[in-house]
Amino acid sequence: MRKTVKTWRYVAGAAVGLALALGLTACGGGQSGGSSGAMSVSVSEPTAGSTVALPFSVRVDSSVPLGATSTGRHHVHIWFDGNADNYQVVESDTTQITDLAAGQHTMHVSLRNANHSAAGAETEVSITVTGGAGPNPTGSAAPPDYGY
Amino acid sequence: MTATRSATPVVERYSRAVRWFHAATYVTVLVLLGTGWWLLTGHEGRPSPAARLTGVSDVALHTYVGWALTVIAALGVTFGARAAATFLRESVRYDRGDLRWFVRWPAALATGRFTRHEGHFDPGQRIANLALVGLLATLVGTGTGLAVVAGGASYVWLLRLHTWATYVITPVLLGHILIAAGVLPGYRGVAQAMHLGGRLRVAVAQRVWPGWLERHASRVTAAAGSVSEPTGGTPHG
Ligand code: HEM
Numbered sequence: 418m419r420k421t422v423k424t425w426r427y428v429a430g431a432a433v434g435l436a437l438a439l440g441l442t443a444c445g446g447g448q449s450g451g452s453s454g455a456m457s458v459s460v461s462e463p464t465a466g467s468t469v470a471l472p473f474s475v476r477v478d479s480s481v482p483l484g485a486t487s488t489g490r491h492h493v494h495i496w497f498d499g500n501a502d503n504y505q506v507v508e509s510d511t512t513q514i515t516d517l518a519a520g521q522h523t524m525h526v527s528l529r530n531a532n533h534s535a536a537g538a539e540t541e542v543s544i545t546v547t548g549g550a551g552p553n554p555t556g557s558a559a560p561p562d563y564g565y
Numbered sequence: 566m567t568a569t570r571s572a573t574p575v576v577e578r579y580s581r582a583v584r585w586f587h588a589a590t591y592v593t594v595l596v597l598l599g600t601g602w603w604l605l606t607g608h609e610g611r612p613s614p615a616a617r618l619t620g621v622s623d624v625a626l627h628t629y630v631g632w633a634l635t636v637i638a639a640l641g642v643t644f645g646a647r648a649a650a651t652f653l654r655e656s657v658r659y660d661r662g663d664l665r666w667f668v669r670w671p672a673a674l675a676t677g678r679f680t681r682h683e684g685h686f687d688p689g690q691r692i693a694n695l696a697l698v699g700l701l702a703t704l705v706g707t708g709t710g711l712a713v714v715a716g717g718a719s720y721v722w723l724l725r726l727h728t729w730a731t732y733v734i735t736p737v738l739l740g741h742i743l744i745a746a747g748v749l750p751g752y753r754g755v756a757q758a759m760h761l762g763g764r765l766r767v768a769v770a771q772r773v774w775p776g777w778l779e780r781h782a783s784r785v786t787a788a789a790g791s792v793s794e795p796t797g798g799t800p801h802g
Contacts, residue, residue: 489720494610502622504610531716531724533609533624 456480456538458493458528468545472515477507479528480538484508486531494527501525521545575757575764576778583648586641587759593634594701598738600627601731631708638705655685656694663688677751683776693741700734703727 462476463469477483477493484490485508496504497517505512521543528538579587596615600623603613609624616623642649666680666688673679682688707727714720743749747756754769770778 487721487724489717489724491716502612502616502620506610531720532628532711532714534712534715 456491456528456536458526458538459540460524460526460542463542463544465542466544468547470547471517472513473546474511474513475507475524475526476511477526478510481528481536483510486533489531491531491536492529494525494529494533496525497522517546519546519548574767576767576770576781577763578758578765578770578774578777579763580648581763582645584759584763586637586645589637590634590641593630593637594738596630597627597634597704598731598735600630602735605728605731628712631705631712634701635705635709638701651685652694653698656691656698658684658686658691660684674749674751677753677772679751679773681775685774685777687773690744693737696737697734697741700730700737703730704734 457480459478460475461478462474475495479491479493481491483492486492490508493507494504495507495512495514496502505514522545524542524544526540526542528536530536599615600613603609603615603623604627613623616626619626621629660683662680663682663684666682669678669680670689679687684691686694704727707723707730710723711720711727714723744752745756745759747753752773754766755773757763757769758765767778
C-alpha cells in the first residue's frame with residue numbers, strides 16, 4: 418500500500434508538472450498559432466465607407482490560407498459593432514452577409530487560429546446598409562444569419 | 566462521519582472531500598459536454614444559453630472550464646492519491662461470479678434483485694469507471710493540446726481524437742447519470758451515496774453493494790464505531 422501511494426505521488430507530480438508546462442506554453446505560444454512571421458488580414462470588398470444592400474459579399478485577403486477548423490488552417494471571425502460574441506465563421510476568402518439592420522455599421526474582421534484564439538491580425542471597415550431589417554433603434558446589428 | 570436524522574439507518578459511503586471532488590468534476594464535465602456539442606453541431610458564433618448566462622463566448626467558456634477540469638484532476642490525484650489508488654484498484658477488480666452479475670443485471674434494473682458481488686463498485690460500474698477515466702484523460706490531454714497547439718497538422722489529429730472521445734463518452738455519461746440518479750427501480754436511492762450529505766440508506770447499500778457494506782461495517786465495529794475512515798463512515802442501524 419505504501420509503495421502504491423508513493424507511485425501515485427510520482428504520477429500526480431508528473432501530471433501537475435505537465436499541466437503547468439502546458440499552461441505556460443499556452444500563455445506564451447497561444448497567439449502564434451504555430452505559424453511564423455507577422456500575419457495580416459484585410460477586406461477588399463466592401464470598401465470602407467461604401468453603401469451596400471443585403472445580401473452583400475465580403476472578400477477577405479489573408480496572408481495565410483483559410484480553411485475549416487478540421488484542416489488545422491486559420492479562419493476569420495466577422496462581427497458587427499460591439500457584438501464580438503455573435504460572429505460569423507468564415508473558412509474561405511468570401512462569404513455572404515444576409516441579415517443585418519439598415520444603417521451604419523462597423524464590420525470587424527479577425528484572423529483566428531484553428532482553435533479560434535486570435536492570430537494577431539484584425540481590421541475593421543465602416544459600411545452603411547440600405548434596406549434590410551430597417552433602422553435598428555439601439556444601433557446594434559441583428560445577429561447575422563449563418564445559414565446553418 | 567454519518568448522521569441519522571431520521572429513524573432510517575444510513576451509511577456514509579464517501580467522505581465529504583470525495584463528494585466535493587465528484588461534484589466539481591461533473592459540473593465542469595457537463596459544461597464541457599454542453600459547449601462541446603454546441604460547437605460540434607455548427608453553432609459556433611451563436612452564443613449558447615451558457616454563453617449568454619456567463620457573458621463569455623462558447624469557445625472561451627469551453628477552454629476556461631477545460632483548464633478548470635485539468636486543475637481539478639491534477640489536485641485530485643495529488644491530494645487524493647490514496648483514494649485514487651483505491652478507486653483504480655477497485656475498478657480493475659474481478660471476482661469469480663461477476664459474470665453472473667452481468668447476466669442478471671438487465672432484470673435487476675427493474676427488480677433490484679442483483680446477484681451478489683464483493684466489490685466496492687458493482688461489476689458494471691467498474692467498466693464504466695475505467696471507460697470514464699480513460700476517456701476523460703483523453704479529453705483533458707487532447708483538449709489541453711488543442712488549446713496550446715492552436716493549429717496545423719498536430720491540431721488536426723488532436724481534434725479528431727477529442728471529437729471521437731466526445732462521441733464515445735456521451736452515451737457512457739448518460740448511462741452513468743441515468744443509473745446514479747436512481748431513476749431505475751433497481752438503483753433507487755443510490756444518488757444519496759454522493760449527494761445530500763452522503764447519507765445512503767443501509768437497505769440500498771445492502772441491495773447494491775453488499776460485500777462493501779459488510780466489510781465496511783466490520784471495519785467500523787473493529788474501530789469501536791467512533792472515527793470515520795478514508796472511504797466512508799459509520800453505518801447506523
Ligand atoms: C468532458 C470533457 C470534454 C468534452 C466532452 C469536450 C468536447 C469538445 C468538442 C465536441 C469540441 C468541438 C470540436 C469541433 O468543433 O469539431 C471541443 C473543442 C475544444 N476543446 Fe474540448 N471537450 C472536453 C474537454 C476539454 C478540455 C479539458 C479542454 C482543455 C482546455 C478542452 C479544450 C478544447 C479546445 C481548445 C477546443 C477547440 C476550440 C473550440 O472549438 O472550442 N476540451 N471540445
